[in-house]
Amino acid sequence: MQVKIQPSLRIGTILLLFLFTSEEACAEPIIKSVKLIIQPRNEVQRSANVSLRCQAEVSHSPGSHHNYKYLFYKDYLPLNTDQTNATDNIFSIPDARVGHSGKYSCDVVIENQKKASSVKDLTVKGLLTPVLTVDKLRLTEGDDVTAICAAEGETELTIKPEIKAMPSTNVIEGDIINFSCRVDLTHQRNSELKIIFTHGRTTLDLNMTQKDYQMMAKANDSGEYECISKLGVVHKSSTVNITVKELFSMPDLSIHPAEVFEGEHFTISCQISSFASERIQREDITYVIFRDKTPVINYNRYSGTAGKVTNGKYMCMAKAKGISKESWTVLFGAKVLVSKPEITVDGPVITDEPFWIRCHSVNGTLPITFSLKKNNITLNRTKVFYSHEANFLALISSPSDISSYFCEAENNGQVSIKMSERLLNVTVIVPVGKPLLTVLPVPENIEEGNDVTLICGISKGSPPIRFRFYDSNHTPIHTTEVQSNSSSFVLSRVNREKSGNYHCEAFNREDMLSKSDIVTVKVSLAKWKKVLIAVFCMLLVVLLVLFVVMGYKAKRGKRKMAAKLSVKPSSPKSDDSLTLSLTHDTLYSTHTVEVNNKESVWSERPPDVADQDSLQSQNEGDVEYTEVVHPQPVDPTQIPLRKGTDTVYSELQTSQGDPEHINHQTLLEYAELNHDLPDPVD
Known part of the structure; x- marks a missing residue:
């Protein structure tokens, strides 16, 4: 079967083919890549010629022609712009200097397309030796001189920043201020450039290269603001002063x-x-x-x-x-009214010695004024700022005075006065007075075997009182503690060894000791001993006398004595006198006794009545003996020793009678007994 194409269908097909061909012819180019090439190399010496070639790889329709726009950058800042229809472009840097060192890149723009190359580093090494020149070579003191240091042909870096504050440098709190810091890098771009934004010592931004700084103004923001550009060791800065008016003051x-x-x-x-x-x-x-x-x-x-x-x-x-x-x-903080103070003392109180009174309030805002009073009389006042107590020095003379003290505290005038209780329940010590030691019986009448009582008493002192008694060796013999002001100690059945010096001590604290005066005690013999001794002494004397007499008689019996007694009548008459001669072999002087009717050295004692009666009863021929002592002191040292017989003569007086009536034996004994008699007292 044959198919026939109608003429109208054929025409449409041709039209579609034309349209398709036309769209392909008008398609946009595509930038595939962009490359930056540094020639001769990335690191060169000073004065070298450097070329920066920017190459673009583009896809486009055959026979199409497009314009290419090339942009070169140094340190991200634009250097120049060039437009051509070539796929590459060159940026030349003749006679390169150190200042040309940096980071380079390029962009390619085709119609609405843009593509950037990668960043390349260019390093230029070597600097010219700087030359120092002065405008004067010969100078005198005080002249001005200008010195210039230059390296001809080298580029100086232009990195001084420009600072701007908008909308104004005079603002009011709450206004918005915009700060900008810019560096003119028309001929260079360097990625190492940094811009620092500061206010006084405060850094507000570390890098303001591509942005502005914005803030709301406050009252304390007034002052100098500074932009600092930094490239390596090179620093440049610019400042601006900002005045900020308060919107309102600080409350x-x-x-x-x-x-x-x-x-x-x-x-x-x-x-x-x-x-x-x-x-x-x-x-x-x-x-x-x-x-x-x-x-x-x-x-x-x-x-x-x-x-x-x-x-x-x-x-x-x-x-x-x-x-x-x-x-x-x-x-x-609400102040606290002072609380009722407490009054205390530190340690025991001793009369007539200073002591500290402490006034303390538990609560109360400082400062607090404390006052010490005695019977409503202010003695002292102090104001404390760092504690809630005060100390006062006081003195009392008697224990009853302690209760008269109290203190007051106040921290808000009269309305805040608080009064403490009176100072009670405080131990008050009265130092002991000087002790008096009493001995009973009195020291002069103490005999062996007696009980001796030592009494130690004081005139004043707070109990308990401790008494201590000492003997002659200062050795304590008794210690006691009593609640009274005296104490005693008994020495039982004392002997003479207890004689000596006694004293006592009294104290109610170890540091308050007081001593009595010394009392001497002498213990004498008992009465019966005294009587016994007296009797013994008397017996001893009697025995001694008897012993002497007996010894004398015994001695006399042994001694050979020769004594002659001759009586010679002076005349045969009635006043006959006779001489009696007595001799013996002793150291005695001769005594003569004459018997006559005449006065002689013998005194005639008148006869008493009784004697007369006795005489009447006697024969008239009795002889009357009258004793007359003729004292003759005998000093053996002065009497010469005599050999033979000493004759003692005694003169006897007879009242009448013949010599033969005289009792010869009596005369002999009389002479023997009296020739040793002591001298009579005149």
Whole structure:
């Protein structure tokens, strides 16, 4: 079967084929790649000619022709733009210098297509030796000189930044400020370039190479802003001064009254002193009062009653147009009225010695004023700032004085005065007085076998009192502690060894010892011993006398004696006298006894009545003997020894009768007994 193509179908087919061919002929080119080639190489010496070739690989329709736009960059900054229909382009750097070192790249743009090459580094080494020149070679002191250091043919880097602040350098808090820092790198682009943005010592941005810095102005933002460009060790900077006017001043928080005690009312207020009327009104400012960072009231005024609940750190915040400011923090604490003080003493109190009184209050806001009083008389007053107590020095003369002391404390004037109790329950020590040692019986009447009582007493002293007794060797013989002001000790049945010096001590504290005077005790013999000794002595004397007499008689009996007795009458008459001569072999002087009726050295004793009676009964011829002693001191040293017989003469007087009536034996015995008699007293 044959198919016939109608003429209309044939025409449509031809038209479609034409359209397809026409679309292919008009298809857009495709940039497949872009390459940057550095010639002769990436690292060259100074003065070398360097070419930067940018090659593009493009796919396009046969017979089509397109224009290529080439852009070269150094350090990401554009160098130049060139347009051609070639698939490559060259950027030449004749006589390269160190300043040409950097990072290079290129872009190819074909119609609406753009493609970039990779980045290549170019390093140019070597610098010309700099030359220093001065405008004057001969100088005198005080001349100005200009020195120039130059390396001809070298490029200087132009990296000084340009800083701008918009909208103005004079702004008000809340305004937005835009800062820009730019470096003119028309002829170079260096990726190592950094731009630092600072305000005073604060760094705001470390690299503003491709962006601006934006901020909301505040009052403390006024000052100098600086852009610093840094390339290697090279630094360049530019500054601008910004003045920021306060939208409103910092709020001030105050508490009234300044000192508040618990239970009293107080008010906290928050307010500003100024604001920018060209931007806001006072009503535009809102306030919040905080206590310990917790909102208390959304208002600029707060009232309350002082107490533990309201104590804390207060601050307030003011807000307007997005600006908020805080006040300084104020520490608020309700003062505590001073509590009732306690009065005490440190250690025992001793009369007539200073002691410390301590006044202490447990509670109370400092400072506190303490006063020491005695019977409502203020003795001392002190104000303390770092503690709740004060110490006062006091003195008493008697124990009863201690209760007259009390103290007062106040920290809010007269309305807060608190008074302590009086000083009670305090041990007061009265030092012991000088002891007096008494001995019973009295020291002069103490005999062996007696009990001797030693009594030690004091005139004053707080009990308990300790008494101690000492003997002659200063050895304690008794110690006792009593509640009275005296004590005694008995020495039982003393003997003479207990004689000596005694004393006592009294003390109620070891450092308050007092000694008595020394009392001498002398123990004498007992009475019966004295009597016995007296009797013994008398017996001894009697025995001694008897012994002497007996010894004398015994001695006399053994001694040979020769005695002659001669009686010679002087005349045969009535007044006859006779001479009796007695001699014996002893050292005695001669005695003569004459018997006559005349006066002689013998005294005549008048006869008593009894004698007269006896004489009447006697014969008239009896001889009357009258004893007369003629004392003659005998000194054996002065009497010469005599040989033979000493004659003793005694003169006898007879009243009458013949010589033969004389009793010779009696005369002889008389002479023998009296020749040794002692001298009579005149």
